[in-house]
Amino acid sequence: MQRFIHTTARINSSIVNSTLKDTLKDLVPKRRTEFLQLRKELANTHLPDNDLTVGSILGGMRGLQLMYWQSSTLDPNLGIKFHGYTIQDCQKLLPGPKNPNIFYPEAMFWLLLTGEIPNSKQVMGLTKQWNEIVISNSNLETSHLPAEVNKLMESLPSTMHPMTQFAIGVSSLSHFSKFRDHYSRGLNNKLTMWEDTFDDVMTLLAFLPSLAGKIYARLHGSSTRHKGNNKDTTSLGEFNSKADWAKNLTSMLGLLNKGNSKNNDEDIIDLIRLYTGLHVDHEGGNVSAHATHLVGSALSDPMLSYSSGLLGLAGPLHGLAAQDVVKFLLETQKQVKDSTDEKQLEDYLWSILNNHRVIPGYGHAVLRREDPRFTAMVQFTKERQSQFKDDPNVNLMLLLSKVAPRVLAEYGKCKNPHPNVDSASGILFHHYGLNHLDFITVIFGCSRAMGPLAQLVWDRIYGLPIERPKSVDFNYLKKFSTLS
Numbered sequence: 285m286q287r288f289i290h291t292t293a294r295i296n297s298s299i300v301n302s303t304l305k306d307t308l309k310d311l312v313p314k315r316r317t318e319f320l321q322l323r324k325e326l327a328n329t330h331l332p333d334n335d336l337t338v339g340s341i342l343g344g345m346r347g348l349q350l351m352y353w354q355s356s357t358l359d360p361n362l363g364i365k366f367h368g369y370t371i372q373d374c375q376k377l378l379p380g381p382k383n384p385n386i387f388y389p390e391a392m393f394w395l396l397l398t399g400e401i402p403n404s405k406q407v408m409g410l411t412k413q414w415n416e417i418v419i420s421n422s423n424l425e426t427s428h429l430p431a432e433v434n435k436l437m438e439s440l441p442s443t444m445h446p447m448t449q450f451a452i453g454v455s456s457l458s459h460f461s462k463f464r465d466h467y468s469r470g471l472n473n474k475l476t477m478w479e480d481t482f483d484d485v486m487t488l489l490a491f492l493p494s495l496a497g498k499i500y501a502r503l504h505g506s507s508t509r510h511k512g513n514n515k516d517t518t519s520l521g522e523f524n525s526k527a528d529w530a531k532n533l534t535s536m537l538g539l540l541n542k543g544n545s546k547n548n549d550e551d552i553i554d555l556i557r558l559y560t561g562l563h564v565d566h567e568g569g570n571v572s573a574h575a576t577h578l579v580g581s582a583l584s585d586p587m588l589s590y591s592s593g594l595l596g597l598a599g600p601l602h603g604l605a606a607q608d609v610v611k612f613l614l615e616t617q618k619q620v621k622d623s624t625d626e627k628q629l630e631d632y633l634w635s636i637l638n639n640h641r642v643i644p645g646y647g648h649a650v651l652r653r654e655d656p657r658f659t660a661m662v663q664f665t666k667e668r669q670s671q672f673k674d675d676p677n678v679n680l681m682l683l684l685s686k687v688a689p690r691v692l693a694e695y696g697k698c699k700n701p702h703p704n705v706d707s708a709s710g711i712l713f714h715h716y717g718l719n720h721l722d723f724i725t726v727i728f729g730c731s732r733a734m735g736p737l738a739q740l741v742w743d744r745i746y747g748l749p750i751e752r753p754k755s756v757d758f759n760y761l762k763k764f765s766t767l768s
């Protein structure tokens with residue numbers, strides 16, 4: 285029996301397989317103890333014919349140079365560089381709308397794919413091409429999506445998490461994959477398949493703003509329907525065939541013309557340009573990039589490959605932290621009497637840590653300092669002091685970035701107590717009226733598409749093979765420990 289409760293559908297599974305689960309429950313304490321002992325004992329042990337230690341095999345492969353990634357490299361202390369260009373370099377060099385420190389995400393995609401800084405004409409040409417893909421492949425009477433995709437999206441429960449809807453929408457674009465179609469008909473080969481990959485990547489990137497807009501509109505549609513209003517669920521804002529990608533994304537989320545001043549509208553668009561320009565890539569080992577690359581290595585088409593990346597991005601230790609931070613900030617406002625008081629904030633953070641929960645937006649698997657992307661988002665607020673100075677949530681975000689590192693350093697467990705990229709961004713979207721918090725990671729997903737998909741094109745150009753590491757089992761590892 286299935287019962288749908290609020291935004292989460294629950295399945296009553298307690299009656300199913302209870303014998304199996306009970307058997308497992310009996311096994312867990314002994315196996316867990318043995319596993320932890322083994323992990324500790326063998327942390328620095330090299331296996332025969334293997335340069336790797338057991339510690340790194342069981343520790344999420346942290347720090348191992350195991351992947352080829354063309355367009356970005358992460359230095360633990362300096363942060364991300366895109367083909368050697370820092371974030372500040374990109375803010376200076378990449379073509380943008382002339383506002384300080386803002387560039388078009390299209391320009392970043394050009395850089396990721398080619399390693400070269402494009403000129404404005406090249407960037408405008410790319411925007412035009414993406415917009416033409418949307419216009420000529422949509423049923424414009426209903427949406428800016430292919431009719432089949434639109435119909436599928438309409439059929440999903442609007443209470444389904446936006447990231448689930450997004451991954452479904454992206455994978456459904458596989459229906460139009462040239463790569464998949466040509467492969468199944470024997471029309472491409474190892475030397476030419478990069479071109480079909482490239483064409484699919486262009487299609488996918490072109491449709492992301494409309495897909496995100498569709499999902500966001502349905503969230504609004506469902507909430508208005510509850511009030512008895514049968515509002516239709518097409519996009520909340522218009523698609524403009526002359527506008528750049530981030531402007532269309534902002535517009536289709538209905539964030540423009542909300543009675544704000546024109547300047548304010550420009551700032552919202554710039555925020556989305558900056559955010560989607562900076563979140564594109566973080567070298568190859570992060571979950572969304574790695575998943576895309578792995579699935580693509582089986583020659584799954586770009587839509588299926590990136591859909592897997594999105595499913596990884598939807599995890600709270602990765603991209604979902606962006607929504608969790610906003611929920612956390614709003615909850616902190618409720619739980620802490622005076623959220624400008626550092627001592628009260630410290631106590632609240634300790635209560636979370638003592639409950640074995642993580643503080644979202646802090647820590648990183650590789651970075652060992654404040655994330656320069658976080659710094660860039662904060663810089664965005666500093667350049668617009670008059671807009672942000674009275675927002676208590678933005679102020680809380682800024683104050684926490686001073687308090688939380690102190691607390692986390694004293695806690696002593698995490699290797700990086702500093703804010704990561706997810707610390708600042710969501711609350712800025714919230715400031716500009718994006719109020720469905722579960723949606724925030726979808727914007728991340730629009731941006732993150734660019735790096736892993738640029739890499740996928742190069743994977744096919746170089747003919748990189750199917751990824752297939754060797755695994756080891758418990759009994760094998762046991763042989764090297766005192767458990768044997």
Ligand SMILES: CC(=O)SCCNC(=O)CCNC(=O)[C@H](O)C(C)(C)COP(=O)(O)OP(=O)(O)OC[C@H]1O[C@@H](n2cnc3c(N)ncnc32)[C@H](O)[C@@H]1OP(=O)(O)O
Nearest residue numbers: 601602603605642643644645646647648649697698699704
């Ligand atoms: C776009 C991005 O993906 S950026 C990251 C977004 N994620 C978050 O903000 C969630 C909060 N942060 C975290 O959970 C972690 O810092 C991660 C997942 C980002 C990195 O994880 P790791 O590489 O394992 O970090 P690290 O080696 O420092 O972890 C050591 C311990 O500190 C804990 N820790 C790390 N960060 C935090 C945190 N923010 N709050 C509390 N505890 C933390 C880990 O859970 C781990 O505990 P354990 O030994 O009990 O398992």
Ligand SMILES: O=C([O-])CC(=O)C(=O)O
Nearest residue numbers: 566569570571649650705
């Ligand atoms: O690099 C990582 O592990 C996490 C990530 O994707 C990011 O910070 O953008």
